[in-house]
Amino acid sequence: MASTPELKILDRFCAWLAAVERRSALTVAAYKQELKRFLEYSGELDIKSVNVDHLAAYLGWRKQFGGLDSRSLAKAVSCLRSFFRFVMGEGMRPDNPASLLDSPRQRLKLPETMDKETVERLLGTIDERTPLGLRDRALFELIYSAGLRISEAVGLNMRDIDFKEGVALVKGKGNKQRFAVFGGEAAARLKRYLEEARPDLAKGKRAADGGAAVGCQALFITRGGKRFSRKGIWKNYSKYATLAGTGTKVHTLRHSFATGLLEGGADLRTVQALLGHADLGTTQVYTHVDASLLKESHRKYLPRLEKDRLEKRSGQC
Secondary structure: OOOHHHHHHHHHHHHHHHHOOOOOHHHHHHHHHHHHHHHHHHOOOOHHHOOHHHHHHHHHHHHHHHOOOHHHHHHHHHHHHHHHHHHHHOOOOOOOHHHHOOOOOOOOOOOOOOOHHHHHHHHOOOOOOOHHHHHHHHHHHHHHHHOOOHHHHHHOEHHHEEOOOOEEEEEOHHHOEEEEEOOHHHHHHHHHHHHHHHHHHHHHHHHHOOOOOOOOOEOOEOOOOOEOOHHHHHHHHHHHHHHHOOOOOOHHHHHHHHHHHHHOOOOHHHHHHHHOOOOHHHHOHHHHHHHHHHHHHHHHHHHHHHHHHHHHHHHHO
């Protein structure tokens, strides 16, 4: 069990991650959980005495009993490197033992995508006869049209939407802001939600506050007038995906947006800017998706082409 001093170091590390490294709240939470496991695994071992062998043993334990894949192990290595970099900065030791760790080679995992017809079928399962249905249709239309992350959609406020320019001011990873472009369909759904549904949903807030003014400026709200949560979005999307028979996750809409742009002829730099990727290498994974679509078409149509060639050759003999 980690001692009280170690837990205090962990709290300071998390504060450093957020304030200095400008990591997202989700990353801070994930790193904190990983470090708790490491400190509990290490027991009475002093942080100053930790060496690369101790770290390698911990990662081996995590892989064996935690069932981690190479991607998750790479994140654990990154967490340990950040932690001991912080420890060095605190003057607690002169070196970073985690810098000697090799990051596991990660297999390229192609993002799951949907074609336009499947997206339309999924969105079509949403019942727009209710305020909540109008909200969900506007929400998922916007995520798909602008290629938003779930956290970006959750964080949107009313003032962030500019219908005249067709853009939304979103806060991405590392609190970096960008303008996300959305299309006419998403704009129409948003306007209908704001005019017909959001006022009704906001009434729940006024009733709960005894008729007080609504303070929540969130774009997407619950029946009680509070900001719609990530968990709520995941839950509702899962319901619609099941009805549509896709079994996909919300993030698939963002992936589908990116591959749709590439298929339409957009260059990587444009897709990078629209997705808010800091590194072009992150965007390049979608070129592999595009290649996989080409291979699928090749497998689908080549047998027919080969058959036609054989029939033509046979007729010449």
